[in-house]
Amino acid sequence: MTSRAVHALGNGSLLIYGQGPDIMSIHPGDYSTPSIASLLCEEDLDASTSRNPGANSWNSMLRQGQGEMTFWDAMDPEYNLFRRVVRSHYYTTLSLRVHPSARLYRFRAYDFGAAARDCVCVILPKGTLYFTGNVTAREYRLYILCGGCVRFDETESAMQVSPGEGMITLIAAQTPDIDRHLPAAIGALDVFSRSNQYWTRFFAKITSRTPENPVLDKATESTAALIRAQQSRDGGVVAGHFYPMAYVRDQAGVVRGLLRMGLWDEASSVVRFWARKFAHFGDLLDAESMGHDDARLPFSNDRVELPAYVILSSFAVAEKSPSPKEYLAPLFPMLSWAAHAQASECADGMTGFSGDETYIAGGQFPRYALYEGSAESTMLLILSLEKYLSHFGPDDALAGTLSEAKSRFRDHFMQNGRLMANDPSRLAAKKPPRFHFGYCDACILLGRPEPLTWLERTPDGLYRCPDCRDAQIPDLPPRRPLPLGSVGLVPAWHGFDLITDDELSATAAPYVERFEKAGYLTSSPDGSSALGYDYALLLCALTRLRHPSLQKVLDGTLSLLDEAGAWAEYYRGKEPYNCRCRPWESAMNIASLVVGQYYMTQINGKLESIEQSIERITEFQDVEYRSAVYALIASVK
Secondary structure, three states: OOOOOEEEEEEEEEEEEEEEEEEOOOOEEOOOOOOOOEEEOOOEEEEEEEEOOOOOOOOEEEEEEEEEEEEEEEEEOOEEEEEEEEEOOOEEEEEEEEEEOOOEEEEEEOOOOOOOOEEEEEOOOOEEEEEEEOOOOOOEEEEEEEEEEEEEEEOOOEEEEEEEEEEEEEEEEHHHHHHHHHHOOOOOOOOOHHHHHHHHHHOOOOOOOOOHHHHHHHHHHHHHHHHHHOEEEOOOOOOOOOOOOOOOHHHHHHHHHHHHOOOHHHHHHHHHHHHHHHHHOOOOOOOOOOOOOOOOOOOOOOOOHHHHHHHHHHHHHHOOOOOOHHHHHHHHHHHHHHHHHHOOOOOOEOOOOOOOHHHHHHOOHHHHHOOOOOOOHHHHHHHHHHHHHHHHHHHHHHHHHHHHHHHHHHHHHEEEEEOEEEOOOOHHHHOOOOOOEOHHHHHHHHHOOOOOOEEEEOOOOEEEEEHHHHOOOOOOOOOOOOOOOHOOOHHHHHHOOOOOHHHHHHHHHHHHHHHHHOOOOOOOOOOOOOOOOHHHHHHHHHHHOOOHHHHHHHHHHHHOOOOOOOOEEEEOOOOOOOOOOOOOHHHHHHHHHHHHHHHHHHHHHHHHHHHHHHHHHHHHHHHHHHHHHHHHHHHHH
């Protein structure tokens, strides 16, 4: 059975996602674009796909009866050129499926610069609608060439593969830029060699290799590869194959993972991406487009939490730079905005939830509680304002906000020694806005498909689309503080010291117990699922606590890696669901795994030293005992 794991090949401009042997999407020239086409195996073949160690080229082995077919895939690091080499022992068909708005042409003897070739051309027009209602502002082109045992059929919508050897080449870019890439398609360019050389240099920069744990070492390499492949030339990182945008929160986790792996340049590129977007727009939204400034994704309540991540990530990168002061100086306008934006939303010492919070988007926490006090958001407010004020000097308004948030935090969010996710009392301190952009609460509660649109708040506290304005909703449970593992474990990840080790231990205990029994983590209130990064949070907590279950959770986290070497957005038991090939979850898990493995290596080293000392003591005692026996025998004689 073919794996459902997803892998990425990208050079910062052209991004292709594969699923097993299928080319499932092609983002042609800018990472924030709709997929122009896909190339899929028509038959349900038994296939295995793997990344070549030390590279980001991929091999797929397909089997049909006694016959085999092999694909070798690679992308050039400079030109927008993807190449697939095919070796087949049987006949099959690859189906070309193009975007509904695209036009497909068959060109004979088309001029590629150095020579002419027959090809198929797919044109994606300006004005094409894609992700969350955005529209392309440019035209994009995809050229497809094939040869040897691969040829187009008469309809141009499929490729016929015969026994033998052949090749498929894809070239894609914005139409005005495509001419630079076309000659490379038919020249003597060795795409595989150039790709391997690029990735060899990239992997050599990783400083967190763990030869004592080969599984973790391989996961570190695969995580670095999937992040770099999904990092646009302007520094933004795609949130995964479902989400062709650069999300602030996702990139904050990516920065943390990149720094842990020693990849400072790539982490700094994310901060520079934010700085350029801020200079262009004057603010940052939930997600920004990559490769251009034509698309943005606003979301409900995105002036909280997200600005804190911008501050904390910028400082984290700066602290690893040769001169933190010089690094931070040009970022001041963005960081000042980020500090004041979230402070303006603070009421009674609390900020609310970001509307695109993963545990809200995934249904682990009710969306209608968005404007209640959020423990995680308030925690990030405190940490980010502390960083900002320590570097940029006094600001009475911000200092007052910080003081109130710190002094009231435990009153708002601690109950019986456990951290709660929310405090409904914030609703009395700050009236929620009448309108916001997001998903309809009523549609969610009624089990309907929920539109992403502007919503209006009704007297029952729900945000509704016009179609649901008068819909009857079953009685909602009373608003009350709720525990949530994804929040309760986060203080260790951020180094938040208003929670004691005893309280962190009490919070972690039920999740450790469930893991011990089931072999996997559940963190939702009903115990049915977990966020992909919850493993990182638990690992970080257990490392801080020096917990005896740390090694089991380390091994359990690594066991979730899919065939492409990535972690997913969500898990039910050990089964991944929703978005795969996720930079955020993979980066966070790697960051925690590397630290946890370092601690375990230190502990094991100490234990080994102790065992050796005990053996030496035992040997010494044995020698003394034998000497006494020999002396006794001699005296008896």
